[in-house]
Amino acid sequence: MVVPREEGERARRSLASLGMLRRGLRIEDGDGTLLLPVKDEVSIGYPLKIHEFKEMSQRPRSYRELLEVPEELRPLLPRAHDIVGDVLILKIHEELASFEEAIGSALLKATKSVATVAVDEGVSGHRRRRTLRVIIGRRSTRTVHREYGLKLAMDPSQVYFSPRMAGERRRVAQGVRTGEVIIDAFCGVGPFALHMARQGAGVVYAVDVNPSAIEFLRENVRRNHLENVAPIQGDVRKVLPYLEPADRVVLDFPKSPLPHFTLAASTLKEGGILHYYEILERDSLEERLEDLSSALPRGLAMELLGSREVRGYSPSQGHYALDLKISTG
Numbered sequence: 001m002v003v004p005r006e007e008g009e010r011a012r013r014s015l016a017s018l019g020m021l022r023r024g025l026r027i028e029d030g031d032g033t034l035l036l037p038v039k040d041e042v043s044i045g046y047p048l049k050i051h052e053f054k055e056m057s058q059r060p061r062s063y064r065e066l067l068e069v070p071e072e073l074r075p076l077l078p079r080a081h082d083i084v085g086d087v088l089i090l091k092i093h094e095e096l097a098s099f100e101e102a103i104g105s106a107l108l109k110a111t112k113s114v115a116t117v118a119v120d121e122g123v124s125g126h127r128r129r130r131t132l133r134v135i136i137g138r139r140s141t142r143t144v145h146r147e148y149g150l151k152l153a154m155d156p157s158q159v160y161f162s163p164r165m166a167g168e169r170r171r172v173a174q175g176v177r178t179g180e181v182i183i184d185a186f187c188g189v190g191p192f193a194l195h196m197a198r199q200g201a202g203v204v205y206a207v208d209v210n211p212s213a214i215e216f217l218r219e220n221v222r223r224n225h226l227e228n229v230a231p232i233q234g235d236v237r238k239v240l241p242y243l244e245p246a247d248r249v250v251l252d253f254p255k256s257p258l259p260h261f262t263l264a265a266s267t268l269k270e271g272g273i274l275h276y277y278e279i280l281e282r283d284s285l286e287e288r289l290e291d292l293s294s295a296l297p298r299g300l301a302m303e304l305l306g307s308r309e310v311r312g313y314s315p316s317q318g319h320y321a322l323d324l325k326i327s328t329g
């Protein structure tokens with residue numbers, strides 16, 4: 001379709017809303033006119049012309065540019081996804097169920113270094129396992145994720161992992177001093193533990209109840225050539241009482257950390273630091289600090305060194321990080 005250049009955007013939108021714009025072909029610029037690729041004969045007030053369009057050679061800005069779905073469903077297309085290694089994980093609205101494969105295929109073409117696209121059907125159970133359903137690409141979701149130079153082998157359908165915590169893990173690791181004794185109480189495949197070990201910790205005891213997480217952690221210790229991580233498979237309630245007093249404890253069980261707080265605090269040396277994570281209503285931070293203060297073992301007091309919302313969780317909730325110094329009161 002031949003359109004005066006200044007009317008190009010309006011015509012492109014009209015064609016798109018009629019479902020007549022041919023995606024994946026490059027719009028061409030002529031002498032004061034644009035050539036828009038159309039699927040079939042269509043009349044919106046501009047002449048049609050037979051033309052050999054070129055395929056879009058550059059990677060499109062968004063997978064949406066490659067996707068043919070009815071215009072009324074476009075607003076439901078996924079806007080966010082996670083990439084873990086070469087696995088792209090996303091949620092798809094149920095009204096788009098019959099377009100899953102097309103969405104997967106467009107994402108594969110549009111996203112660099114992705115080999116598998118999987119639908120996230122939710123996290124469940126205390127092991128926080130995610131149900132993933134591969135819609136296109138390699139069937140296995142086992143992969144190696146890179147995070148600030150660390151190699152993290154994992155299968156996100158077997159273990160919990162969120163790439164969105166990368167910055168927070170690096171921040172915590174940067175505070176570690178050489179030789180510290182550290183406990184990573186809910187370690188998953190060990191990203192906190194490995195970052196802190198690389199930073200020079202004396203030893204990081206990394207505990208998780210999920211045997212697959214600990215198996216991957218052992219592999220990750222080898223892959224990153226570290227020797228100061230001690231992976232322990234078990235329940236923190238049974239394991240922590242047997243560990244040596246720590247300079248620092250990471251308590252990353254944000255759905256329900258409070259029942260573990262007293263034990264974690266009593267595992268610290270005098271003046272040790274507890275990195276506490278919880279998903280909280282945005283206006284409930286003060287209240288939670290009071291709860292924590294009352295849950296401290298007798299004779300201990302805490303000082304809030306810092307707090308931040310690491311990421312939004314829902315319109316009213318945030319995933320919070322609290323850095324607490326625990327000392328005798």
Ligand SMILES: C[S@@+](CC[C@H](N)C(=O)[O-])C[C@H]1O[C@@H](n2cnc3c(N)ncnc32)[C@H](O)[C@@H]1O
Nearest residue numbers: 126127160161186187188208209210235236252
């Ligand atoms: C939010 S994930 C931790 C993620 C990890 N810190 C990271 O940065 O990737 C919580 C972990 O706690 C583990 N878990 C749950 N209950 C536990 C318990 N009682 N003792 C030890 N680990 C537990 C789960 O298996 C899961 O790996």
